Amino acid sequence: MKPITLKDIAHELNISVTTVSKALKGYSDVSRVTKKAVKKMAKKLNYTPNSVAVNLRTQETKTIGVIIPAIVHHFFSNVIDGIIKEAKKQGYLVITLQSNEKLEFEKKQLKLLQQHRVDGILISLSNETYQFDHINAILQKNIPLVMFDKIGKLVNCSKILIDDKQAAYEAVSYLIDKGYKKIAHFRGALKPQNSIDRFLGYKKALQDNGIEYDQSLVYICDNNDDFNNGYKYAKKMFEQHKNVDAVFTVTDVVAYGILKYCNENNIKIPDDIAIFGFSNWFMSSIVTPKISSVIQPSFEMGKKATKLLIKEIKNKKSKTPVTFKKVVLPTSLAIREST
Amino acid sequence: MKPITLKDIAHELNISVTTVSKALKGYSDVSRVTKKAVKKMAKKLNYTPNSVAVNLRTQETKTIGVIIPAIVHHFFSNVIDGIIKEAKKQGYLVITLQSNEKLEFEKKQLKLLQQHRVDGILISLSNETYQFDHINAILQKNIPLVMFDKIGKLVNCSKILIDDKQAAYEAVSYLIDKGYKKIAHFRGALKPQNSIDRFLGYKKALQDNGIEYDQSLVYICDNNDDFNNGYKYAKKMFEQHKNVDAVFTVTDVVAYGILKYCNENNIKIPDDIAIFGFSNWFMSSIVTPKISSVIQPSFEMGKKATKLLIKEIKNKKSKTPVTFKKVVLPTSLAIREST
DNA sequence: TTGTACGCGTTATCAA
DNA sequence: TTGATAACGCGTACAA
Numbered sequence: 001m002k003p004i005t006l007k008d009i010a011h012e013l014n015i016s017v018t019t020v021s022k023a024l025k026g027y028s029d030v031s032r033v034t035k036k037a038v039k040k041m042a043k044k045l046n047y048t049p050n051s052v053a054v055n056l057r058t059q060e061t062k063t064i065g066v067i068i069p070a071i072v073h074h075f076f077s078n079v080i081d082g083i084i085k086e087a088k089k090q091g092y093l094v095i096t097l098q099s100n101e102k103l104e105f106e107k108k109q110l111k112l113l114q115q116h117r118v119d120g121i122l123i124s125l126s127n128e129t130y131q132f133d134h135i136n137a138i139l140q141k142n143i144p145l146v147m148f149d150k151i152g153k154l155v156n157c158s159k160i161l162i163d164d165k166q167a168a169y170e171a172v173s174y175l176i177d178k179g180y181k182k183i184a185h186f187r188g189a190l191k192p193q194n195s196i197d198r199f200l201g202y203k204k205a206l207q208d209n210g211i212e213y214d215q216s217l218v219y220i221c222d223n224n225d226d227f228n229n230g231y232k233y234a235k236k237m238f239e240q241h242k243n244v245d246a247v248f249t250v251t252d253v254v255a256y257g258i259l260k261y262c263n264e265n266n267i268k269i270p271d272d273i274a275i276f277g278f279s280n281w282f283m284s285s286i287v288t289p290k291i292s293s294v295i296q297p298s299f300e301m302g303k304k305a306t307k308l309l310i311k312e313i314k315n316k317k318s319k320t321p322v323t324f325k326k327v328v329l330p331t332s333l334a335i336r337e338s339t
Numbered sequence: 340m341k342p343i344t345l346k347d348i349a350h351e352l353n354i355s356v357t358t359v360s361k362a363l364k365g366y367s368d369v370s371r372v373t374k375k376a377v378k379k380m381a382k383k384l385n386y387t388p389n390s391v392a393v394n395l396r397t398q399e400t401k402t403i404g405v406i407i408p409a410i411v412h413h414f415f416s417n418v419i420d421g422i423i424k425e426a427k428k429q430g431y432l433v434i435t436l437q438s439n440e441k442l443e444f445e446k447k448q449l450k451l452l453q454q455h456r457v458d459g460i461l462i463s464l465s466n467e468t469y470q471f472d473h474i475n476a477i478l479q480k481n482i483p484l485v486m487f488d489k490i491g492k493l494v495n496c497s498k499i500l501i502d503d504k505q506a507a508y509e510a511v512s513y514l515i516d517k518g519y520k521k522i523a524h525f526r527g528a529l530k531p532q533n534s535i536d537r538f539l540g541y542k543k544a545l546q547d548n549g550i551e552y553d554q555s556l557v558y559i560c561d562n563n564d565d566f567n568n569g570y571k572y573a574k575k576m577f578e579q580h581k582n583v584d585a586v587f588t589v590t591d592v593v594a595y596g597i598l599k600y601c602n603e604n605n606i607k608i609p610d611d612i613a614i615f616g617f618s619n620w621f622m623s624s625i626v627t628p629k630i631s632s633v634i635q636p637s638f639e640m641g642k643k644a645t646k647l648l649i650k651e652i653k654n655k656k657s658k659t660p661v662t663f664k665k666v667v668l669p670t671s672l673a674i675r676e677s678t
Numbered sequence: 679t680t681g682t683a684c685g686c687g688t689t690a691t692c693a694a
Numbered sequence: 695t696t697g698a699t700a701a702c703g704c705g706t707a708c709a710a
Contacts, residue, residue, distance in 0.1 A: 077416045
């Protein structure tokens with residue numbers, strides 16, 4: 001049972017395909033009578049326009065492609081939520097692809113999206129991506145592309161992100177203002193920019209407040225098991241340092257690991273040690289004690305990135321000259337029981 | 340800068356479009372020489388085939404559509420992960436749409452997917468969906484559709500799900516075997532099938548083990564704030580019943596609420612009360628104490644559903660007669676410190 | 679007001 | 695071994 005086409009309707013009514021097409025799109029040069037008849041017949045046959053044909057004809061697919069490292073992630077699933085909702089509002093569909101933190105996959109997915117002629121692409125780079133030929137190739141083809149969260153600083157395109165350094169700076173400054181003096185940092189892997197920036201924010205906050213930076217207070221959580229990293233390094237930290245009074249972590253899950261260790265070893269939070277996380281996972285307001293955290297506007301980021309992208313798509317269509325934007329979304333601090 | 344087409348390559352080499360097409364697809368009736376030349380030129384011009392045109396020609400889009408209630412959800416994001424990965428493996432792209440638990444949206448999204456001529460559809464129904472005209476319309480058009488998790492029992496199509504009743508039965512039976520006697524149930528809303536089935540499993544386990552069912556031990560968590568429901572009804576339960584020794588919850592987040600209440604009120608888990616959750620959220624192995632939970636194979640469900648769907652797509656193409664399958668995935672129990 | 683003709687980029691058929 | 699032609703379904707400039 002093949003889908004109904006304009007031809008079927010035309011045939012049924014003994015008129016031309018053109019007239020049917022025009023009638024359905026409400027053109028003014030079709031008589032009311034035929035318009036009505038066409039619409040009625042379309043409904044009767046349960047006609048659904050074939051987007052593929054429209055796409056080919058109009059040279060746009062009303063589809064945007066998204067590449068993220070992984071969808072099973074509090075932050076990214078929220079971003080995707082924002083993307084899908086904004087796209088829907090503007091009549092676009094969303095194809096989601098994962099790079100799984102592999103540059104190789106990222107390249108493949110990018111090619112796939114190109115083949116499918118998506119109207120634009122949203123991408124958050126993999127941790128492996130330090131070279132941008134594949135991205136630049138897209139841009140050179142004049143395909144709208146917006147980077148979010150994990151961006152490439154050297155790439156010339158629109159970007160939307162948070163100021164990780166500043167956010168970390170604020171969190172650590174808050175700790176210092178609260179009177180904490182010996183503040184450890186459980187940082188992420190060495191290469192990702194987010195991880196670096198949060199570390200730099202931590203460091204700067206110390207320095208600006210006259211606290212000497214102590215490298216031995218920085219623990220690197222560089223495998224993918226954040227929770228166990230937190231637990232493991234908490235143990236190590238308490239063995240190595242007697243008087244640490246606060247920890248700032250690169251992400252909340254690391255903080256949960258620390259929390260676990262503290263609970264098990266009767267270390268009181270925040271009395272013995274304060275904990276400040278990053279990303280404000282849902283769980284942070286649920287665990288005992290509730291964990292303070294940096295609020296990243298994930299949903300908002302998805303929405304804004306999509307808005308920006310669709311704007312660029314439209315600019316391209318209307319041949320408006322491109323101007324790339326860099327949007328830095330504000331973060332804020334969720335202060336809870338742990339600090 | 341328009342994308343390169345076959346025509347461009349043909350023009351460049353002074354041969355026909357047909358030959359270029361054949362050469363690129365490795366047809367045997369093209370000379371080695373021209374094949375080489377064509378491929379070289381394609382690479383040089385950075386040719387990417389236009390899927391839209393291919394789609395129109397071949398009448399398939401190599402795309403599947405997915406409709407879920409919400410993507411920001413531990414279970415569903417895992418399902419989507421499974422879907423995307425399996426789809427990718429088989430050369431399909433995935434368009435994700437959300438119903439936000441609204442029947443109205445579900446209908447709209449279904450129509451959208453139809454317009455875009457996806458090759459097949461995966462759907463997990465909204466909580467509002469008790470009437471299936473929109474689904475049946477799709478099936479009547481012979482568009483492959485597979486339901487997962489939240490299915491409509493009355494719809495005649497392939498389904499993939501878990502046996503909620505059985506899973507709940509096993510969890511509660513485990514509690515009983517462990518010696519717990521007065522077991523409460525924090526159930527979900529009244530209408531969703533999952534919620535009903537889990538409740539029925541709870542009830543049956545009691546009855547099969549000679550424990551009288553006590554309706555006052557069942558609390559209904561029917562707004563969307565599971566965590567606070569858990570907290571709120573934990574308080575209520577402890578006020579109303581002195582000697583409850585275990586709780587089985589419809590989902591882990593409710594259990595976290597109970598946990599919170601217990602921690603705050605110095606109620607020992609599992610000594611004073613055991614807690615058994617459902618869905619095995621990531622956090623359940625992290626909180627203190629770790630919460631026992633029913634393991635739902637979410638990733639697996641996505642993968643299997645996609646496999647099934649693509650098989651149906653292929654059957655349709657090869658005109659193999661359709662046979663609908665109902666796959667029940669096994670669940671298991673993650674036994675932890677809370678029981 | 680209606681319809682003819684063409685093109686979007688590709689593939690399949692058939693003839694050369 | 696190659697290519698002309700038609701077709702997928704639709705939209706639009708133009709002619710009638």
